[in-house]
Amino acid sequence: MTNTKISTKVFISGSISLKTLRKDDIAALEQIIEDNSAILIGDAYGVDRAVQQILAERGYQSVIVYFSGANPRNNIGNWQTRQIPNPDNLTGKSRYQLKDKAMAADCDSGIMFWDGYSKGTKQNMDCLDTLGKPYIVNKPNTSVSVSLPPKMRLKQALKEAGIENPATVTKLTISSGTLIGRDFGYIRGKMGKILQKLDVENTELDKFDFSVAGCTALISIAIPASLTGIYIGAFLGCDNLIDVTVHPDNPDYSSDNGVLFNKDKTKLAYYPMGRKGDYVIPCSVKTVGTKAFSDCAGLTSVTIPHSVTKIGDNAFYGCTGLTSVSYKGTVLKDTPEKIAEAIDQYSIELAKVHNSEVSNKPAISDNFENRGMSKDEEDYLGWLLNTSTTSYKYINIS
Numbered sequence: 001m002t003n004t005k006i007s008t009k010v011f012i013s014g015s016i017s018l019k020t021l022r023k024d025d026i027a028a029l030e031q032i033i034e035d036n037s038a039i040l041i042g043d044a045y046g047v048d049r050a051v052q053q054i055l056a057e058r059g060y061q062s063v064i065v066y067f068s069g070a071n072p073r074n075n076i077g078n079w080q081t082r083q084i085p086n087p088d089n090l091t092g093k094s095r096y097q098l099k100d101k102a103m104a105a106d107c108d109s110g111i112m113f114w115d116g117y118s119k120g121t122k123q124n125m126d127c128l129d130t131l132g133k134p135y136i137v138n139k140p141n142t143s144v145s146v147s148l149p150p151k152m153r154l155k156q157a158l159k160e161a162g163i164e165n166p167a168t169v170t171k172l173t174i175s176s177g178t179l180i181g182r183d184f185g186y187i188r189g190k191m192g193k194i195l196q197k198l199d200v201e202n203t204e205l206d207k208f209d210f211s212v213a214g215c216t217a218l219i220s221i222a223i224p225a226s227l228t229g230i231y232i233g234a235f236l237g238c239d240n241l242i243d244v245t246v247h248p249d250n251p252d253y254s255s256d257n258g259v260l261f262n263k264d265k266t267k268l269a270y271y272p273m274g275r276k277g278d279y280v281i282p283c284s285v286k287t288v289g290t291k292a293f294s295d296c297a298g299l300t301s302v303t304i305p306h307s308v309t310k311i312g313d314n315a316f317y318g319c320t321g322l323t324s325v326s327y328k329g330t331v332l333k334d335t336p337e338k339i340a341e342a343i344d345q346y347s348i349e350l351a352k353v354h355n356s357e358v359s360n361k362p363a364i365s366d367n368f369e370n371r372g373m374s375k376d377e378e379d380y381l382g383w384l385l386n387t388s389t390t391s392y393k394y395i396n397i398s
Contacts, residue, residue, distance in 0.1 A: 011040045011103040011135075013124045014047020014113030017193035018140070020165050021050050025113050025138050029054060032111070039063045040103040043072040044096065047113045052076040066099040093120065100124050110135035115194045116170065117217040117240070140168040140194060148177025148203070155186050166190040170217075171197040181209040188214050196240075200224055201247045213237055219274065220258075225249035230260075230269070232291050240274040256282065268292050275299065283307050288315050297321050 010032050021029070029051060032039060039055065042048045043065055055063055056077040063079040065072050068086055075081060084098045100120070104110070104127040114121045116139050128135045146157040154174070158166055169191055179200060187195065192215040201222040207229030212218060213236040220243035223230075228251060235241060243258035253269070254261050259279075260270040267287040271279065276298030281288070283305045290312035293299060301324040302316075316322065 009038045009040060009107045009109075011107035011110040011124075011128075012047075012051055012113070013042065013100065013103070013110065013121055014051070015115035015118035015121050015193075016044060016046030017115045017118065018047050018113055018167055019045075019050060020167070021047070021054065021113065022138075022140065022165065022168050026054060028111060028136065028138055030058075033058060033060050036062065040107050041065055042096075042099055042103065043067040043069075043074045045074065049074045049076070051113075066103050068095050068098040096120075097123070101127060104128055104131060104133070107133065109133055112137045114139045115167075115217070116140065116196065117193065140170055142169045143171040143173075144169055145173040145175055147175045148179065148183075150178075152177070153186075154179070154183040155190075167194050169195060171195075171199075173199040174203050176202055177204070179203050179205040179209060181211075184209060184211050188212065191215075193217055196220070198222070201245070207231065210234055216240065219243065220245070223247065223250070223253070225251070228252045235270060235273070238273055241272040242274040244270065244272055261285070271296055271299070273297075277301070279303070281305055281308065286310065288312060290314060291317060293317075293319055295319075300324070301326070 012029075012032075033055075039051075039060070039062060041051055041055075041063060052063075052065075052074055053076055061077070061079065063077060065075045065079050065081045066084060067073065067081060068084040072081055082102070084102045086095055086098060090098065097120070100123070104124060107128075110124070110128050110133065112121050112125055112135055114125075114137055125135060125137065142163070144158065144161055144163055146154070146161050148154065148157055155166075157174075158169070163169060166186070167190060172187075172191070172195060187198070188211070192212075194217055195215060196217050196219045198212065198215075198218060198220070199222040201224050203224050204226045205224060207227060210223075210227055210230065211234045212221060213233055216237060216239055218238050218241050221241070222245045225247040230253070244255055244260045245258070246253045246255045246260070250263070252263055254263050254265060256265060258272060258275070259268065260272075261268055265282060265284040267289055268281060268285050269289045269292060271293045273294075273296050275296065278301040279299060280303040284307065285305065286307055286309055288304075288308060288311045291314045292312065293302070293316045294314055295318035296316075297318065297320050299319050300321050302322065303326040
């Protein structure tokens, strides 16, 4: 629920990733001051500290700082405080949520300075919704396009484009120029928790420089023709990434429906971590690359076509939501030991039976009879079941 009316007690919440406030955020805060509303604020870093700093500079006194530890982490204006009891000795985020729930209960309305990603701020909005209290959401939504003339770095280009705080940029297009490792370091360090779309499709860059690892808010990225090698860890930690596109002139890479392949789509190189649900590997694919599906916790089902003859190391590492694998065609041309190890070690769950006793594993004939499999396929899959330490209910063969 959102509303433009602010009442007597205002709960201010926001994301830790936002270290400073935008002009629009400051204007909203100054309106609250002008209305002489009581401000309920937490003691965290990020938005809490940034708001406290402005209130202290303005000399505003109608402030209550809520905290759930032994002492407030931040109370810049030495305002009145309210310590929230922690009878269950909660720790970490659970402890800090106690103060948020208390402010939501005590306030008449709220204002959320949200980065569009922070789960804590989203939980506060949900809490206010449940309580039927109005709130405003101030969310960065800055789209900027810059070019990089020779010797100009991204930091300077953004400043010249009028971007005072890179942590407010949600969509960045670099229309031309050469990117180096320092530029990607700046993106990761200053924008990684807020940037949702990155387009570098028309730039020059080297595989040794390219990495968006840790850009946790990133949803989509467009990569250029000049990028002819991508390291496995380049997308590490991009939990929300669902779409990778490639310039059509790239000699080594291509994309299909947001998934990264080699040029002729015979190798699936990278499946974005933020994608959810089922996936059918295209019939052109012969190889599933090393760590191709790594940490895709939202992947629930994968269909492997008969064309696939090799699955790389750790291809399905951390796929904790995977409950069904469909394999079309002949046995993979790799050692059963390697595939079984991948299943055991990297949490590929094929409709796991919760009772882990080996004796409860279904007979091979119960699972695979009348499926039209060859004897080799039946022996191979039966071997997987009988040698794996995990009990499985079935593997869907189609």
